[in-house]
Amino acid sequence: MTGHTTFWSERQVISLTERIGNDDFAEKVLNFSGLSVVEFYTDTCVPCKRMSPILSELSGKYSEVFIAKVNAAYELELCEKYDVAATPTFLLFKNGSEVERFTGARKKEELEHIIEENR
Numbered sequence: 001m002t003g004h005t006t007f008w009s010e011r012q013v014i015s016l017t018e019r020i021g022n023d024d025f026a027e028k029v030l031n032f033s034g035l036s037v038v039e040f041y042t043d044t045c046v047p048c049k050r051m052s053p054i055l056s057e058l059s060g061k062y063s064e065v066f067i068a069k070v071n072a073a074y075e076l077e078l079c080e081k082y083d084v085a086a087t088p089t090f091l092l093f094k095n096g097s098e099v100e101r102f103t104g105a106r107k108k109e110e111l112e113h114i115i116e117e118n119r
Helices: 025-030 046-061 076-081 108-118
Strands: 006-008 013-015 035-041 066-071 089-094 097-103
Touching: 025 035, 025 066, 035 046, 035 108, 046 066, 046 108, 089 108, 097 108
Parallel strands: 035 066
Antiparallel strands: 006 013, 035 089, 089 097
């Protein structure tokens, strides 16, 4: 279950962050040269839904940062491997190594600060 998801609004088309899974996690995150931000989410998680437009906006602002989402309900192997027990959980990788993690929704300004610190 990979690819970009888009939805139509009355004003514009908004491209959401890329969804990735176990099949392409290593290729897209661990082999990425630079910073990757990965949100583990579920479709029923209200804070996760609130994060989607923020992540989309940050994806546009930080084009050199790979921002992706992993559906925790379907990617249990990744959840176990990375010890993800709650959603949303964010993992930040720099050049393939985990550099930071946190659980829970954050304001856009907080995420910008975290990205700036780890770029």
